Amino acid sequence: MKGFGKAIKRTPFAVTSRIGMAKKSSDPEFDDYQRHFAAMETGAEKLLKETKVFTDAVNSLFTSGAGYAAHYAVIMQPISGEYDLIGKNPEAEHTIRNVTKYEAAMEEMRALVSPELELIESRIVGPTKELQSVMKLIRKSITKRDHKLTDYDRFNNSLTKLRDKKEKSLSDEKNLFKLEQDFEMATNEYDYINNALKADLPRFMTLSTQFIDPLFNSFFYMQLNIYYLILEKMNSFADDAKYDLTNVTGAQIAQDYEERRTDAWSVIENLNIIKRIISVSRLVQANRSQNSIGRSGSTATGSSVGSGSRAPPPSNPPFKKAPPPPPSAASHAPPPPYTPSSSGNGAAVAAATKRAPPPPPLKPKPKIVPQVQYVIALYDFVAQADGDLSFNTGDKIEIVERTASAEDWWTGRLNGEQGVFPGNYVQDA
């Protein structure tokens, strides 16, 4: 209640001084300290906040790292019922063999970092909070000083006004005496607290520096330890798994990555199931027409469905006649043979009585050439069945699909028509 009464008494002065009717005294020395102190208050606040951001980031770094490793390991290992990933992907063997170790290393790292984080919490955040509570006490003293200053100014003003009054009444004289007493008390109180602050604030500043020195040093070593922890674990993992972790530029890492990148990207891009369905009926149309062009039996499991040229090679070789020999066969490579090549698969051979199948389907995933490739016709070729592509010597044929061997039927496009033709009738453009 005492505080409330004081506040009421001070209010009129706060108003008059703000509108310039009353004089307000200031102490530049104190103001300077005050500014510093205010900066330190926000500094401590910020330090706490940023320390929290930092520990959160570290926490998330290790959690995400462990999570990344775990999910990556799942992806790189057989998913329910798959077998022999290494056999199918020999180039990824090293990775596949090491993902579990990697997962373990990252998990271990995550466990190791938590004591460091606890250390930050107890040795950095704790003391900083203590410092804040000290600052709050000081802030209280400063507020008190401000109030005392208001009192001082208030009495000072009233006193000056009264003294300046030419004709003083009796009550004025009485008041004057009382005011003089009040003013003296206010002066004493203000001086006491103002001097105390002016003496102690610099002392506090010095102490803060002494405070921040060891705190900063500790924090520094904690941060350093975190980096060291990652570095050391990564190195021991790399030693174990035979990875070269020489520090190279980021660009170099990206470049090495590009070099190791396989054609899996383009093969995936050519899958039909990653293409939006525009219209099922159109797909059916395309499927029908493709089945008739490709002459792959429509009764087959129909893996060769899709929109025309982008279809992956059929998994079962369509049975085809062998192309005719080139007109001047003498000096040139013979056309695809009538007998199946030695590696031909048995079932196909048995089924194809007269017509030799083309060599087995493309075992190494077909390298889908990104840009359009052309070949030049060496001889005339006249279609002998539906789906054959006729051309004349010198025609430039766009390659839709080619196999590794020229002794095979290739698919090409010419004058808007698509069809198959013997690969040995043409040469690369």
Place this chain on the structure above:
Amino acid sequence: MSWSGFKKSVNRAGTTLLQKTGQIERTVDREFVEEEAKYKTFEKECQALQKDSKGYWDAMRAMTAAQTRIAETLEVFYGAADRTSEGAMAGHAYKRSVDDLDAGFGRELDGPYRTTISEPLGKMCAYFPVVNEHVSKRNKKLLDYDSARSKLRKLIDKPSEDPTKLPRAQQEHDEAKEVFDMLNDQLIAELPQLLDLRVPYFDPSFEAMIRMQSKFAEEGYEKLSGVQRYFADNVRDDYAAGQLDAQVEEVLQEMRQLSICGGN
């Protein structure tokens, strides 16, 4: 939804209901079910991986960024008293090295991380909605096929008066079967391909990831350890012995003794 789309969904809802009550036989394609299950696992893992890879990158950025701001705050403290003290020098050196780390590492690894980790994952994850669309289309067409087949069977069991009914039902059945087979076969053929390709697709990311992780740690460690030159010789040992914590406590105690803290 278009009118025909609405009609279709109403019809399919009816078929589902009849299947549940056992009136219409449901086709189960085991091969597809297996492939779909594997694909679903893959999808889930990829999405989790994408989330963690983003979290990892964001955390690295946040870590160094927080360090630069911590350094700024330290300067406030040192600025309050003696700017030329040893501690202030060390604080300044610290600021320089974390600024350097934050800027340099972000600039250098931003592109490579995107190329080797984020982009492949993002691309793969972008495929999933389309694949799922194929799967749901396939499931809808399966319902159509089941319903057409059941209609046809009923007509065969109980021939209708109208002689055109049977051929029409037959044709509807054939068309539904063709559409379903096409979508189903495509999924059965390509889902395993997609799954097989994940290994060569993601394989190169592995080495890139560990190299970048180690690079991040190495640069952070190297840049930071340079700051130690500005420390007094005994600081490292004091830290190890817990002396620094004691010093902090002492100073706090002394602060509390100040008269302006109500100490006396």
